[in-house]
Amino acid sequence: MDAEKKDIYFKIFRYNPEVDQESYFDEFKISVEKGITILRAMNYIKDHVDPKLSYRFFCQAGICGSCAMKVNGVAKLACTTQVWDELKKCKTPDVITIEPLGNLGVVRDMVINYNPVVDKLEKFMSWVEPAKKDSAFGEKEFIVAEKDFKIIDAATDCILCASCYSECSILDAHKDFVSPLVMLKAFRMNADTRDTASQKRLNLLTKDHGIWDCTHCYKCVEACVKNIPIMDGIHGLRNSAMNRGMKGEGYRHADAFRKDIYNVGRLNEPLLLLRTKGIFKVIGMTSFTIKMALKGRLPSLFVKKIPGLKKVRELMRSTSKR
Amino acid sequence: MQPYDIIIIGAGGGGLYAAMEALSANPKLKVAVVSKVYPTRSHTSAAQGGVNAALANRHKDDTIDLHIFDTIKGSDYLADQDAATILCEMAPTVVRELENLGAPFSRLEDGSIAQRPFGGASKYRCCYCADKTGHTILHTLFEQCLRRGVVFLNEYYLLSLHHDGKQAQGVVVMNMANSEISILQAKTVIIATGGYAKMYWQKSSNAAGNTGDGQAAALRAGLALEDMEFVQFHPTGLRKSGLLISEGARGEGGYLVNNKGERFMSRYAPEKMELGPRDLVARSIEIEINEGRGFDSDAGKYMHLDLRHLGASLIKDRLPQIRELAIYFEGVDPIEEPIPIRPTAHYSMGGIDVNNDCETAIKGIYSVGESACISVHGANRLGGNSLLDILVFGKIAGRVAAEQSVTLTHKPVSSSVLEDSKKEIKSFMDPTKTERYGELREALGKTLGENAGIYRTRKNLEKGVADIMELKERFKNVRVHDTSVVFNTNLFQVLELRSMMDLAETVARGALLREESRGSHSREDFTKRDDEKWHKHSIFHRKENGEIVVSYKPVTMGKYKLEERKY
Numbered sequence: 001m002d003a004e005k006k007d008i009y010f011k012i013f014r015y016n017p018e019v020d021q022e023s024y025f026d027e028f029k030i031s032v033e034k035g036i037t038i039l040r041a042m043n044y045i046k047d048h049v050d051p052k053l054s055y056r057f058f059c060q061a062g063i064c065g066s067c068a069m070k071v072n073g074v075a076k077l078a079c080t081t082q083v084w085d086e087l088k089k090c091k092t093p094d095v096i097t098i099e100p101l102g103n104l105g106v107v108r109d110m111v112i113n114y115n116p117v118v119d120k121l122e123k124f125m126s127w128v129e130p131a132k133k134d135s136a137f138g139e140k141e142f143i144v145a146e147k148d149f150k151i152i153d154a155a156t157d158c159i160l161c162a163s164c165y166s167e168c169s170i171l172d173a174h175k176d177f178v179s180p181l182v183m184l185k186a187f188r189m190n191a192d193t194r195d196t197a198s199q200k201r202l203n204l205l206t207k208d209h210g211i212w213d214c215t216h217c218y219k220c221v222e223a224c225v226k227n228i229p230i231m232d233g234i235h236g237l238r239n240s241a242m243n244r245g246m247k248g249e250g251y252r253h254a255d256a257f258r259k260d261i262y263n264v265g266r267l268n269e270p271l272l273l274l275r276t277k278g279i280f281k282v283i284g285m286t287s288f289t290i291k292m293a294l295k296g297r298l299p300s301l302f303v304k305k306i307p308g309l310k311k312v313r314e315l316m317r318s319t320s321k322r
Numbered sequence: 323m324q325p326y327d328i329i330i331i332g333a334g335g336g337g338l339y340a341a342m343e344a345l346s347a348n349p350k351l352k353v354a355v356v357s358k359v360y361p362t363r364s365h366t367s368a369a370q371g372g373v374n375a376a377l378a379n380r381h382k383d384d385t386i387d388l389h390i391f392d393t394i395k396g397s398d399y400l401a402d403q404d405a406a407t408i409l410c411e412m413a414p415t416v417v418r419e420l421e422n423l424g425a426p427f428s429r430l431e432d433g434s435i436a437q438r439p440f441g442g443a444s445k446y447r448c449c450y451c452a453d454k455t456g457h458t459i460l461h462t463l464f465e466q467c468l469r470r471g472v473v474f475l476n477e478y479y480l481l482s483l484h485h486d487g488k489q490a491q492g493v494v495v496m497n498m499a500n501s502e503i504s505i506l507q508a509k510t511v512i513i514a515t516g517g518y519a520k521m522y523w524q525k526s527s528n529a530a531g532n533t534g535d536g537q538a539a540a541l542r543a544g545l546a547l548e549d550m551e552f553v554q555f556h557p558t559g560l561r562k563s564g565l566l567i568s569e570g571a572r573g574e575g576g577y578l579v580n581n582k583g584e585r586f587m588s589r590y591a592p593e594k595m596e597l598g599p600r601d602l603v604a605r606s607i608e609i610e611i612n613e614g615r616g617f618d619s620d621a622g623k624y625m626h627l628d629l630r631h632l633g634a635s636l637i638k639d640r641l642p643q644i645r646e647l648a649i650y651f652e653g654v655d656p657i658e659e660p661i662p663i664r665p666t667a668h669y670s671m672g673g674i675d676v677n678n679d680c681e682t683a684i685k686g687i688y689s690v691g692e693s694a695c696i697s698v699h700g701a702n703r704l705g706g707n708s709l710l711d712i713l714v715f716g717k718i719a720g721r722v723a724a725e726q727s728v729t730l731t732h733k734p735v736s737s738s739v740l741e742d743s744k745k746e747i748k749s750f751m752d753p754t755k756t757e758r759y760g761e762l763r764e765a766l767g768k769t770l771g772e773n774a775g776i777y778r779t780r781k782n783l784e785k786g787v788a789d790i791m792e793l794k795e796r797f798k799n800v801r802v803h804d805t806s807v808v809f810n811t812n813l814f815q816v817l818e819l820r821s822m823m824d825l826a827e828t829v830a831r832g833a834l835l836r837e838e839s840r841g842s843h844s845r846e847d848f849t850k851r852d853d854e855k856w857h858k859h860s861i862f863h864r865k866e867n868g869e870i871v872v873s874y875k876p877v878t879m880g881k882y883k884l885e886e887r888k889y
């Protein structure tokens with residue numbers, strides 16, 4: 001029995017800085033069998049149609065993380081993505097769009113500049129700083145309880161494919177943002193009972209462009225090819241910063257946020273800013289404030305309690321117990 | 323670029339362990355790791371099952387001696403017994419060291435490192451992290467290299483290896499981002515480039531880049547290769563892609579079942595059943611298929627690996643990656659259905675001929691891991707011994723290179739090699755050339771699979787050698803169509819194919835000459851192991867004119883006498 005076959009169009013991003021002023025899309029029509037992955041389809045194009053098509057791939061089994069790219073607009077691994085599954089997601093029927101990951105800059109076609117990822121892994125101490133001296137290595141293993149191991153288990157699935165990096169909305173706004181995968185690594189290191197550098201790491205992470213810049217858009221969680229609950233890691237880092245009394249702007253913002261909701265059921269935005277930034281920084285923002293007022297965008301200083309505030313408080317009390 | 327004390331080619335577990343160890347032995351050394359991929363992409367990440375060490379956490383009566391014996395017996399007595407002893411003696415130390423550095427090993431109830439049964443092992447000895455052991459070990463080593471400040475030259479391709487006949491001079495590399503070719507002067511060079519089993523292409527579990535670049539560069543530089551004919555076929559590759567289903571699946575209790583519903587391993591290894599050594603299980607599957615007891619499909623004949631009786635929770639807990647692979651690549655959820663499998667080329671026992679300190683015949687050039695042949699695996703490697711090999715000998719190579727680099731002086735590489743390299747690269751792009759890379763690569767994989775696969779005969783191997791020689795001739799006329807200097811993957815694919823072509827010739831020639839069956843090398847015309855004539859290592863040299871010469875050297879014996887291998 002012959003396998004199901006279909007003519008499919010691959011609309012592929014092209015850019016080679018050596019010859020192209022601007023990026024463009026090429027379209028390749030190939031006949032694809034059911035059961036073929038995006039990577040195998042691309043390899044077919046490279047072997048038989050255009051040997052210049054450029055992309056990274058290595059293990060072809062979803063564990064090395066080389067071949068992350070955007071397929072129909074979403075970052076994923078080309079090697080574990082079935083062409084047939086993508087057909088359901090095409091904007092134009094039977095046209096699959098392939099683009100490089102976002103937020104990293106293009107070297108050529110789907111090859112992105114991966115160096116920022118490595119630089120940030122290094123900058124934020126993405127390693128276990130062991131509790132043993134070098135000379136004592138190898139004598140005995142640490143005893144690690146099942147429950148402690150469970151905390152880091154999911155995070156060690158990360159293959160650094162940078163899909164989350166590509167989709168992160170904060171990185172889109174500022175390239176210096178620590179990034180989801182580096183926060184996940186930091187969480188995994190901090191939660192490891194064998195590590196001794198959690199305070200140092202938190203000091204680095206609570207500076208500008210650190211953990212408090214994340215806005216919980218959850219795009220990283222959606223993008224993760226290993227289904228890792230990245231946001232749990234980000235929350236874990238924030239909680240431990242707060243528990244250690246690291247009362248920087250991020251902490252003050254979260255705390256003021258919580259108090260507003262508890263006290264009146266909604267945000268008092270001007271006061272929220274004041275409590276987060278402090279009086280001097282807010283004075284420094286006067287011209288910005290005046291511009292907002294002139295445009296009629298300045299929120300009111302006076303906020304009324306919402307009806308049903310009792311229920312909100314009950315909810316907050318019950319979640320904080322958990 | 324500055325002269326280095328140690329250049330390490332390859333950023334898998336062996337290379338990274340060597341880098342970490344060298345800097346820990348002497349932090350003042352200038353050490354750089356050169357890799358054609360970012361380190362965490364390396365194929366160490368694909369090792370699923372685990373790493374053997376006689377910690378005796380699970381079976382209290384396990385001992386290092388038992389591990390040594392299992393390794394030697396598994397090797398079909400071709401392993402050098404002193405090397406195997408080092409491997410097993412150092413195992414508990416390196417596994418615990420890695421654990422101390424943060425590797426997230428799965429745990430027993432008492433919090434110690436968990437261990438599972440594995441093929442060819444007499445005890446529960448295989449330490450693991452679910453089925454992502456290699457991945458987590460590679461990441462841990464990369465993290466610790468960052469911690470120690472190792473210099474990484476990521477996405478640099480090795481073009482050639484240089485020495486003055488006595489001592490290492492350095493390497494010539496190409497920066498893949500911009501095609502810049504440069505000489506890296508080094509007192510010592512550690513080759514850790516992984517295996518060459520991708521030459522079987524369609525019938526291989528390996529990453530696209532496991533093309534034996536380091537071994538091929540060593541062969542071209544006049545160094546010796548050893549035991550190249552021994553290529554391990556893993557019993558359980560996925561039917562369509564050849565991708566690997568770890569031995570962990572059988573370690574946890576999976577059954578191999580034929581089209582009659584029989585657990586056919588009862589015929590071939592009545593005691594160990596599915597957990598016989600890999601060569602034996604792979605051959606048994608081939609026999610079952612050849613005798614008509616396989617399943618049939620468009621993608622070829624296959625067998626069933628049945629995990630259903632293990633239950634959903636065990637599969638999800640301990641074999642999550644395997645379940646993912648089966649779903650992605652075969653559309654089969656192992657909780658509901660058996661996984662379709664067939665044997666797939668998996669591991670190169672052969673490699674660069676080195677001694678127990680990872681040294682080649684040239685001072686300052688070492689090799690480690692799958693690119694080396696020490697030999698600890700002999701004619702057949704046991705599951706869980708490859709991760710162990712890269713850790714133990716990565717550590718040894720790092721330490722030895724650190725010590726020796728202090729006593730050696732720099733020997734400059736002649737700058738004329740730069741011009742030679744540039745000319746050679748340019749010649750690949752000559753528009754009058756007509757051969758297509760993809761065709762040659764497919765043809766190489768096909769002839770190797772058909773003529774130098776699991777079962778071999780004189781007739782097939784002679785055809786294999788002839789095919790390879792013809793392909794090598796055609797390769798001279800292969801054209802790189804991409805002339806860009808920016809990330810030219812077309813060029814690197816062709817360079818990788820050159821490595822595979824050169825090494826394929828040694829595999830086929832070695833197999834043709836070896837008239838016996840031992841470990842992974844099974845001759846249908848010489849079905850018995852012949853210790854009198856063939857209990858020896860094959861050694862391969864390349865003459866100036868390109869001709870491959872094969873000689874032999876004895877196996878180092880110890881307290882274990884030659885015995886018939888039964889499971």
